[in-house]
Amino acid sequence: MLKYLMTTAAFAVGLAATAGAASAADKLTFALVPKNTNNPFFDQAQAGCKKAEKELGGAIECLYVGPGEHGGGDEQAQIVQDLITKGVDGIAVSPANAPAIAAALQGAAGAKIPVLTWDSDLLADNKGERLAYVGTHNYEIGVNLAKLAMKIKPKGGKICIQSGGAAAANHNERMQGIRDTLAGKQSAQAPGERLAGQNGWTEVDGCPLYTDDDFPKSVQQMEDTLGKYPDLDAFIPTGGFPQFLPDAYRQVAGKYKDKIASGALALVVADTLPVQLDLLKAGLASGNVGQRPFEMGYKAMYFLKDIKDGKAPPKDPTYTGLDVCTPENVATCIGGGN
Incomplete structure (x- = not known):
């Protein structure tokens, strides 16, 4: 206070x-x-x-x-x-x-x-x-994040979406774009309908995650989720949260570099700041969808x-x-x- x-x-x-x-x-x-x-x-x-x-x-x-x-x-x-x-x-x-x-x-x-x-x-x-x-166009960010994930995982799989805040309209719209695109069905309103097998996609328990733009928290969430679900097929933050702490992000994503490279894990992140593109070049992400x-x-x-x-x-x-x-x-x- x-x-x-x-x-x-x-x-x-x-x-x-x-x-x-x-x-x-x-x-x-x-x-x-x-x-x-x-x-x-x-x-x-x-x-x-x-x-x-x-x-x-x-x-x-x-x-x-x-x-x-x-x-x-x-x-x-x-x-x-x-x-x-x-x-x-x-x-x-x-x-x-x-x-x-x-x-x-x-x-x-x-x-x-x-x-x-x-x-x-x-x-x-x-x-x-x-x-x-x-x-x-926040819905379109979600659409494009989902398209990148679908290209890597055409048969679907287990997914976790990481959002900024439950009351942030932009992140809810992005989540709706992700869910609608993966499900192949337009939902009535943001944040869309939870994925429960549509087109082979299922959101794991505990997700979506909400970071409240707390970057250390976002990295910890990512580490905990990838550790808890070793068979996770896709991890999609609707903002650059974990990548905004590049050193911490490298420590976590580096453990999964081979899975990213092979396509076993689709790690697709919103935003394209220079530090994020450096991580993409280093093979520590599958793709980024950026704003201006x-x-x-x-x-x-x-x-x-x-x-x-x-x-x-x-x-x-x-x-x-x-x-x-x-x-x-x-x-x-x-x-x-x-």
């Missing part, structure tokens, strides 16, 4: 100072709010945001602010509420907890603060709280500037594309980024 209060207080002081400086310079302050700030994926979005800030020559400030760690979403919701209270000029947020962020955003329209979501969206009933979503976080942060700033200039909001949704990487195309698979 003390850590939370200190973080919130420091943020409030910093925001007040930033808002004052922005007002003095007649600069628009746009907040880019990630789920957490200790994640290399979101670092890429920040880099895109800062590039837009530089290109726009002082017309905007990219205010990158979020929780230090990804918890249940309460701290992020409080940050969003504080941004609205302080009167920033625009907000682009990646909701850690979709319902909590929807509630936090209810004052934005009245304050005439345009809101975009990126990376992860609000739930269908709450999408009126933002103008548009900018980011990945740099473009999300970059485009969000330009879209908010256009809205403040009286132009129409971007198309809803605006997708930023995917990259599908395998050991065969790893040198050339990245199509977007900085």
Whole structure:
């Protein structure tokens, strides 16, 4: 609790100072709010945001602010509420907890603060709280992860899906894409129907796993699951969680390098950050399906500037594309980024 209060207080002081400086310079302050700030994926979005800030020559400030760690979403919701209270000029947020962020955003329209979501969206009933979503087609990430697994394991098998958080809409949509594609049947809503033999695929007991974006926890989950189920056919994280700790990941995945190489284990992971592609090149994964976080942060700033200039909001949704990487195309698979 003390850590939370200190973080919130420091943020409030910093925001007040930033808002004052922005007002003095007649600069628009746009907040880019990630789920957490200790994640290399979101670092890429920040880099895109800062590039837009530089290109726009002082017309905007990219205010990158979020929780230090990804918890249940309460701290992020409080940050969003504080941004609205302080009167920033625009907000682009990646909701850690979709319902909590929807509630936090209810004052934005009245304050005439345009809101975009990126990376992860609000739930269908709450999408009126933002103008548009900018980011990945999350269902399609799941589809492509499943296709890679099916290519390696055409007859199906035992599978474990590792997700970020049970309340994270983007990860639920990815899980639905995985399950629907493997089952060969469209489910009614995210996270889809649990695999129980459809097309030969069965989710093992204890899965799906939820990491809450806790990277050490994700590596431990992976180690425990692969150890508990030596006959597991596929392990699919819906985010890069275990690979974001490359040394720890190497220690675990290295034990299964021969199984990965032979196709006995399909280890297919979301995201394609440079450290992850190094692991793919080293034979410690079967494939990666990546997003373009740099473009999300970059485009969000330009879209908010256009809205403040009286132009129409971007198309809803605006997708930023995917990259599908395998050991065969790893040198050339990245199509977007900085």
